[in-house]
Amino acid sequence: MPTITLTSHLSAQAGGGTFEVSGANVREALEALFAIKPALRSYLLDDHGALRHHVAAFVNGKVVRDKASLSDPVEPGGELFVLQALSGG
């Protein structure tokens, strides 16, 4: 199963930093995360379902550039890393 790792700010919101989820691409993996942590959805996705402008995701260390449809594949055992930029001071 893919693993999702959240950076510290998001893990405080989620009540944990690492989650094993189902899914074959970024959107499916995130939907699996939202199924168990529904409050996270609005932190990661905007109102059009795209990854928020200041949220970045990496699959096995490679940045996710398709932030709208989130179609990048995630292998079983793959690692999805989600970080949030922290603006200003």
Added chain:
Amino acid sequence: MAEALLVSTRKGLFQLVRAAGAWSIERTSFLGQNVTLALADGRDDSLYAALNLGHFGVKLHRSADNGATWDERAVPVYPAGEEIRTGDGKPPSPASLKMLWALEAGPVSQPGRLWAGTLPGGLFSSDDAGQSWQLVRGLWDRAERANWFGGGYDTPGIHSICIDPRSPAIVRVAISTGGVWATFDGGATWEQTAHGMRAAYLPPELAHEPNSQDVHRMVQCPAAPDHFWAQHHNGVFRSTDAARSWQEVPNVTPSVFGFAVAVHPHDPHTTWFVPAVKDECRVPVGGRLVVARTCDGGETFHELTNGLPQETSYDLVYRHALDVDSSGERLAVGSTTGGLWISENGGESWDMAAARLPPIHAVRFA
């Protein structure tokens, strides 16, 4: 010791002077306007002020009469067709000037030379005191730029420019987020030198990638120019080999997170930091404003608190809001809540300026 201080704030530029043992505001310029940084150019005793007027753009002004009058200069312009490409998945966008984030004067041997670091990540130079600017193509055109990204802003930015006192052809810049880059030929070619830095906020396989390091501020010791210090998003790092390699300095108290660093001009082992709670919080640890000083190259740190608020203080100090003068004894700290403190003894004690200033972006002795 420096007898004047430039304080750049959200609502103007304040010039403080020291007279009869006390600091006071001598002059206010650009009241109501967002002054992001200022520079005192000792080559011709001129002053520069960088403004960010939001809807009306970025501006640069120069004064030849110590701030009595100002004339507007040019600002760096990105050539048509240039794009901001970032390594955090944001779509490309046209490159345009967002902020002057670093401004340094060249040596006496290069009259009129200025270097400007900007958001969104371009380095520019001027040889006519800011009347015209040239994009430093050697850095901008590096393929690695596509993997830089914004730290606290939408785009990457150059906030630290260190001109080597041994040769003006040697310049090092630090980028949030893009590591440390060095040129040895005046800007024609560049190499990445953030080796040894570590970014815990990135996926583990990228944590040691030099090009992904979020340096918050980098300074070079003028008297020992092989010695550099960096306050990084992830902690403090130092280099003793001219910024070619970096070692983590884990002992900063009360925390390793912060934005600002200042190095003693004569002693590369003495530096000052202003620690804060890391990442998402960004306030002084325990509500106590502390300046952390090491005098032994980072082996040990002392918390300097005498005269600084020690309860319910939420003063955050930005990367350009800590400065030390050429004596190494006089320091200034300015905060996002408008607090300004000055020390005459290397930080052992601090006096709060008798002013309630707007949020402070930068302080600089003149």
